[in-house]
Amino acid sequence: MPPLMPHDPLADGVALGTKTNQKISGWNHGQIRKLVEAEGIALVLINEAHTSQTCPHCQQRHKPRGCVYRCPTCGFQSHRDVVGQINILSRFKQGDVGKIAVPDRIKQRRPAAYGKRSGRRCLDTGPSQDCSS
Numbered sequence: 001m002p003p004l005m006p007h008d009p010l011a012d013g014v015a016l017g018t019k020t021n022q023k024i025s026g027w028n029h030g031q032i033r034k035l036v037e038a039e040g041i042a043l044v045l046i047n048e049a050h051t052s053q054t055c056p057h058c059q060q061r062h063k064p065r066g067c068v069y070r071c072p073t074c075g076f077q078s079h080r081d082v083v084g085q086i087n088i089l090s091r092f093k094q095g096d097v098g099k100i101a102v103p104d105r106i107k108q109r110r111p112a113a114y115g116k117r118s119g120r121r122c123l124d125t126g127p128s129q130d131c132s133s
Helices: 018-025 029-038 080-094
Strands: 068-070 077-079 106-108 121-123
Antiparallel strands (some): 068 077
């Protein structure tokens, strides 16, 4: 049996093209679930409630404004999507949010490169701003 996938098994980094990506993003959850299960992949559904609102350090809930999550209780700060992803992973592996620490350094990549400002982008939650590695 293939390994368990905590979320989106279709995001394997393969460039499928603009039209195909639009078609896939337009599918509802039921269609994606049927496709994944038909391929023989065990799918585990995780409740996403409050995952981008809960601080992974102190487990206090706070509604973020914009894309950066700042915890008023402990001062933790990171991209809101990273907070949500870490908390979903924590809920999958440990059964509750806030059980897995956020990595010191996070690379954020854009799915497609268009225009002059295309390329890799790095959101560093640590002291260094070097994105070379």
